[in-house]
Amino acid sequence: MQAANAAEALQSYSKPDPVQVPIFFKAVGNAPIMKQNLYKINALNPFRAVIRFLRKQLGWKAQEPLFTYINLAFAPAPDDTVTNLFKSFATEGRLIVNYSTTAAWG
Amino acid sequence: MSTYAPRHTPSAFSTPASTTLFRRLTWEGTVPLEVRVDAKELPANSDRGLECYYMQAPRVSYLPLLVPEIKRFLMDVVFDEAAARVIKEEDWWFESEEGSLLKWHWSIGLIYDNHTITASLRNNSSSSQITPLRLVLHLASPPTDKLLLSPSTDACKQAFMGQLKEADFMRWGSTKRMTGLRKAEQDGLWEGIKEHNFDEYWRVAAKVTPTTTPTRSTSPPPPPSSASMHTRPPSADPGSTAAPDRDGAYSVRSVPVRIYLPDGPVLQDLVPPVLEDGTVHTLAKFLATHLPLLFPPGKPPLAYALVQGVHAPPDAEMAWLGACMPSADGWVNVCVGILRDARVGRF
Structure with a gap:
């Protein structure tokens, strides 16, 4: 019975309610600027989904290098979720994602 | 115990002895691993009785850092010379016995503990019994997309x-x-x-x-x-x-x-x-x-x-x-x- 309760509890932590969080994209150095740079993204996504989205918006080809950072400071692990990053690093209610064509704070 | 005292470890100049002790204990922690080459991928003429390698790996280490030791064993004991020439360790990747991909950027200790808690869902055997974590080594076709990183030390x-x-x-x-x-x-x-x-x-x-x-x-x-x-x-x-x-x-x-x-x-x-x-x-x-x-x-x-x-x-x-x-x-x-x-x- 206890195991059943635990499984139920795990379920609820594994599938939290979907939330959209604002992500603010900011170019660094020579990286092209986006026309629209504020997007709401499903917080359950891993960070690599954000990278994929950004590449699509920029029309970036797979081989072209693109480096992404949070708060001009560090590159998160690609399997970090947007919700985890947002809770820990959001600034004024937005998660700031910097992108660059060369390695900057790696 | 005196080796943990700050005055004997210049690197920890301002760190209290108790902190250094726990850092040392954590650092010295190891976990038992059983590394088995996927039987389907063993090159011809491999010594099939020996394709399993047991090691005690530091918790703080990472899978790519274990590859050289595993490779040495396989080259010396399991593969023949023809196979050893064509083996490319850049193509190696690991799965757990249950078939879940092991991430390059997770420390060995995290991989081990994560396996322990996942097993806690399924079996009734006591988790306090220490058993080797069984890893399957694949020699080809790394699923780079799911590994998230290229399988290199860099x-x-x-x-x-x-x-x-x-x-x-x-x-x-x-x-x-x-x-x-x-x-x-x-x-x-x-x-x-x-x-x-x-x-x-x-x-x-x-x-x-x-x-x-x-x-x-x-x-x-x-x-x-x-x-x-x-x-x-x-x-x-x-x-x-x-x-x-x-x-x-x-x-x-x-x-x-x-x-x-x-x-x-x-x-x-x-x-x-x-x-x-x-x-x-x-x-x-x-x-x-x-x-x-x-x-x-x-x-x-x-x-x-x-x-x-x-x-x-x-x-x-x-x-x-x-x-x-x-x-x-x-x-x-x-x-x-x-x-x-x-x-x-x-x-």
Whole structure:
């Protein structure tokens, strides 16, 4: 019975309610600027989904290098979720994602 | 014991002996691994009786760093010369016995503990019995997309440095301490892991990891000057306060902590070392806040927490865990397993 309760509890932590969080994209150095740079993204996504989205918006080809950072400071692990990053690093209610064509704070 | 005293370990010049002791114990922790080459991928003429390699791997190490030792064994004992010539270790990757992909950028200790808690969901055998973690080594076609990194030591090192910086940002709201290190020092962190050299790693890591101070190493009361410190905004520059232990474990904005649940979910949030009511944040409070269904306040818990493979006591302080038992990348990994009926109340 206890195991059943635990499984139920795990379920609820594994599938939290979907939330959209604002992500603010900011170019660094020579990286092209986006026309629209504020997007709401499903917080359950891993960070690599954000990278994929950004590449699509920029029309970036797979081989072209693109480096992404949070708060001009560090590159998160690609399997970090947007919700985890947002809770820990959001600034004024937005998660700031910097992108660059060369390695900057790696 | 004297080897743990600061005066005998110049690398830990300002670190209290008790902190150094727990860092040393964590560093020396190893886990048993059984590495088996996928039978379908064994080259022709391999010695099939011997395709299994047993090793005791440091918790702080990473899979790409184990590859040279495994390769040496396979070359010497299992593969014939023709096969040895065509084997490309760039194509190697690992799965657990159950078929889940093992990530290059997770430390061996995290992979092991994560496997333990995932197994806690399924079997009734006691998890206190130490068994080797069974890994399947594939020699070809790495699923690069799912591994997230190219399977190279360089990519692993970069991810490791990224995690150190993220941990630094969690603590202080900036990466000043990490970026303040010279290139040679940053490389020294990784070299220390590669060589499994405690002194080389901690000589540098001690500059970025906060320490408990000797007078407060046991259940410290909040400092008298704490009121002003706790009301400042979380991103405030720690350098702007004049508190004597402003670099200490109890002064950080947040302890870098991640919760790992069986079968995958990872939770991360700000974890202040001292709560708003001035009490010190403990593991019990932390778990009750973030996982109230598994650790219901006032009731027996349905789960247990592992930190570095150890059943962590509920009154362990989060700041202390951050100073004494982080992984080499700076993060405290709390792996939560499910208690079976027979083991109720163990936590």
